[in-house]
Structure formats: structure tokens, C-alpha cells
Amino acid sequence: MTLNKYAILFLVLVILAGILGPQAFFSVDETQVAIVTRFGEVKQTITTPGLKSKTPFVDNVIYYEKRLTLFDANPDALITSDKRRLVVDAYAIGRIVDPLLFRQTVQSQQRAITRGNDIVASELRQQVANDEQIDIIKNNRQEIMNQVRLAVIPKLAEFGIETVDVRIKRADFPSEIATAVYARMQAERKRIGDAERADGAKQDLEIRSNVDRRVTIISAEAERDANILRGVGEAEAVSIFAAALEQDPEFYRFQRTLEAYKNFLTTNTTVVLPADSDLFAFLQSPGDFIEDGADLSGLQFEAGSDEQIVSDAARADLAGLLEIDEGDPILLRVTADEWGDTSLGCPAEGEHAQVVTAGYSVELTHLGLTYTYHVSTNGANVRLCS
Numbered sequence: 001m002t003l004n005k006y007a008i009l010f011l012v013l014v015i016l017a018g019i020l021g022p023q024a025f026f027s028v029d030e031t032q033v034a035i036v037t038r039f040g041e042v043k044q045t046i047t048t049p050g051l052k053s054k055t056p057f058v059d060n061v062i063y064y065e066k067r068l069t070l071f072d073a074n075p076d077a078l079i080t081s082d083k084r085r086l087v088v089d090a091y092a093i094g095r096i097v098d099p100l101l102f103r104q105t106v107q108s109q110q111r112a113i114t115r116g117n118d119i120v121a122s123e124l125r126q127q128v129a130n131d132e133q134i135d136i137i138k139n140n141r142q143e144i145m146n147q148v149r150l151a152v153i154p155k156l157a158e159f160g161i162e163t164v165d166v167r168i169k170r171a172d173f174p175s176e177i178a179t180a181v182y183a184r185m186q187a188e189r190k191r192i193g194d195a196e197r198a199d200g201a202k203q204d205l206e207i208r209s210n211v212d213r214r215v216t217i218i219s220a221e222a223e224r225d226a227n228i229l230r231g232v233g234e235a236e237a238v239s240i241f242a243a244a245l246e247q248d249p250e251f252y253r254f255q256r257t258l259e260a261y262k263n264f265l266t267t268n269t270t271v272v273l274p275a276d277s278d279l280f281a282f283l284q285s286p287g288d289f290i291e292d293g294a295d296l297s298g299l300q301f302e303a304g305s306d307e308q309i310v311s312d313a314a315r316a317d318l319a320g321l322l323e324i325d326e327g328d329p330i331l332l333r334v335t336a337d338e339w340g341d342t343s344l345g346c347p348a349e350g351e352h353a354q355v356v357t358a359g360y361s362v363e364l365t366h367l368g369l370t371y372t373y374h375v376s377t378n379g380a381n382v383r384l385c386s
Helices: 002-024 099-105 109-128 133-139 141-157 175-247 249-264 306-322
Strands: 025-028 032-038 041-046 050-053 059-065 069-072 076-079 085-096 161-172 330-339 357-366 369-376 382-384
Touching (some): 025 032, 032 099, 059 099, 076 109, 085 109, 085 133, 085 141, 109 141, 109 161, 133 141, 141 161, 175 249, 306 369, 306 382
Antiparallel strands (some): 025 050, 032 041, 032 059, 076 085, 085 161, 369 382
């Protein structure tokens, strides 16, 4: 009977523990702090982690984050001491160290964040108003942040929050000012670029002018030397032509006439000349422009010479053939020659002996026609070949 009483008692205790345990005990994580309230009145503040106890069904536990909380104020356009606008974005970091005070002042973390952002923005605005724009952007940013942090610490401490740090994320010009700043920067860079280009153009002109001057000088000197050489050459050419003219005026006239032909006689050329012009005299038969009795110094032979003998024999044969006076045929040239047979290079019937025969080729002209004679050395054998 006694055993049953103890079993029933144990069973009752187990049931009571199952029912009352969750209401009598609670745990606090290492990332949290808590307060225990009874009918809205704070009875206990807990800042250390572990298993804690409370009055079942009467006490209530409220937890708060013990980790760092970010108070990130919205970017705001602030006025500096030199009356310039600056968009500043700052933040603060803190943690709850007095949950009772926190509960009594702001009650919730969301309200704490809102109040903290307002405090950071207010202190930042006040500090920025005491500094110039260039100091905030470049020179004294760290000092400004220290001043803001010192001003924020006691105000957040009123909420049971410990301030860890305050920082400026960015400090920029307003969009309309930034546009003007960028335009001024562009204008400055353009001014520098224009100055560099102008200096380069100046150097380019100087170099080009120096080069052009040197080219002009060199060209003038070269032209001068060329004119001197050309003058000397022309003078020498004139002296040579003069000497040649004195030696043989008729040959010089012949040469100059040929040069004239070369210059103006081209394909399909029509030339209109007066009737008494002698420009084309050299295109006619030599007999048409060599007068009888003209001095043919190159064809004057010593009396009794082989050349005189063969030329007289050819003249006589042609005069008899044409029935003219022997003096009419004009002698053009006499050239020593050799033939491979006894016909003197003019084959005739019955004369085919192959033997080298020496003699002369004699060219005569009469009334524009040219005649070629082959004559033996002694003038005994005369053959008209063409």
C-alpha cells in the first residue's frame, strides 16, 4: 500500500514538472539580454547567458539583441561653414548594455534605431556646420568623426546603448553642384589640352619653317650650280658646233635639217611650205640639190689612181648606156670590195668560176636614180648590178 502511494506521488510530481517546467524556467542566449516583468513591472534584469527561473504564469520574459546594432542615417544635404552644400551619409554602431533603461526609454529596437538615426544625423549636421567643405572631404574627416562620436555617446547612453563607433560612408557634392564641378574640371582639362596643342602647333610651324628655309636655300644653290654647269656646257657645245661648222658647213646643214625632220615629222603630219623652200631638199635625190661642178672633196681622187680609173670607167659605161655626156652622171662614192666569182658579184651566163676577185663598188646618180657598178681593179671589167 505504501509503495503505491510513493508511485502516485512520483507520478504527480512528474506531471507537475511537465506542466510547470516551461513556465518556471527559461534560457538566455549569449547573443541576448533579457528582463523579467510581472504585470508590466520590471522584476529582474539579465545580462548573462544561461538557464534562469521565474514565477510560473505570472512573470514574462522580454529578450533584446546583445550584438552590435547599426544606426544608419539616410544621406542628407548639409550646409558647411563656408555656405556650401554637401551630401553626407554616416552611420553609428552600438550595443544594448542596460536592458532596463532601454525598456524604460525606447522599449523596442526599432524605436531605438529610429531615435539613434535622428541623433547621429543631428550631431553630424551640427559638426558639419562648423567645418569647411574641403576639410570634410579631404583634411579633417577623422577628427570630425571623433567629435560626432563624442557627442553621440552620452545621448545613446540615455537609452542604455553603448556607442562603439561613428563613421562617414561618403561625402559628395549635390548632383547639380557635381555637374558644375565636372564641367569646370572638363573646362580646365580642355584649357590644358588646348595649351598643349597650341604649343605643339607652334613647334610644328617652327620646324616646318626651318625645313622650308633650308629646302629653299639648298634648291637655290643647286639651281645656281646647275645653271653654271649648264652655261659652261652650252658654251662648250656652241664652240664645238662652231668648230664643226667651220670644218664642213654642208654637213652641219645636213645634220640640223635631219634634227628638224625628227622634231616636226610625226605620224600623219601635213606640212605646208612655200614653193621655193629647200627644207625637204635632203629627202630628194642627191642629184637634185648637188650642183654640177660642186666641190666633192671626199670624192676627188689622184689622177691615175685605181679609184679614178674605176670611177671614169663606170661614168663612161653609164653615159653610153643612157646616151648622155660622160660628165652628167654624179659620183656618189667608191668603195673597195671583193666578190666570190669572176662575175664581180653580178652573175652572167657562162661566168661561174669560183675565185675571189678584188675590185670597187661605184655608186652614180643621174636624174634622181642611183646606179651601182662593180668594177675590177684595172677598170677593164665593168658590170652594172642595179
